[in-house]
Amino acid sequence: MQRLLAPREAAGILGISYPTLKQWIYRNKIKTAKTPGGHHRVPESEIDRLIPKNLERGDIQTRRGNFRKISGRNQLIGRVLSIKYSGLLAQVTMAIGEQHITAIITADAAKEIETQSRERAAALIKSTEVMILRV
Numbered sequence: 001m002q003r004l005l006a007p008r009e010a011a012g013i014l015g016i017s018y019p020t021l022k023q024w025i026y027r028n029k030i031k032t033a034k035t036p037g038g039h040h041r042v043p044e045s046e047i048d049r050l051i052p053k054n055l056e057r058g059d060i061q062t063r064r065g066n067f068r069k070i071s072g073r074n075q076l077i078g079r080v081l082s083i084k085y086s087g088l089l090a091q092v093t094m095a096i097g098e099q100h101i102t103a104i105i106t107a108d109a110a111k112e113i114e115t116q117s118r119e120r121a122a123a124l125i126k127s128t129e130v131m132i133l134r135v
Contacts, residue, residue, distance in 0.1 A: 007025070007041075021042075047079065051079060075122050076101065080092060090110035
């Protein structure tokens with residue numbers, strides 16, 4: 001069974017304001033389930049559907065401001081499912097659409113990017129390495 005999120009939590013993950021999410025609900029841009037009390041809840045599948053598949057493009061200054069200069073071409077946008085710390089390492093698992101990807105990174109790197117569960121992130125794949133960073 002998939003998790004249902006409160007609208008404020010869903011808005012935070014999507015990087016939009018709560019009023020914008022409410023308008024999307026009213027305009028049927030996003031599907032919700034209603035609680036017995038009539039409150040909207042957003043299924044995680046809807047969050048995955050609405051997370052941008054590509055990073056936003058723009059002029060060079062905008063791109064540099066929004067994203068680090070990295071040579072990796074394969075960038076997968078998703079959301080962090082879990083972070084497990086073990087000594088000097090951290091295991092980060094992300095949902096990208098209906099797929100999951102896991103990367104082992106240093107605990108310091110995981111703390112540096114301040115990744116939180118359910119937050120948007122990008123997995124950068126280069127050869128045999130996968131890097132996770134907050135977007």
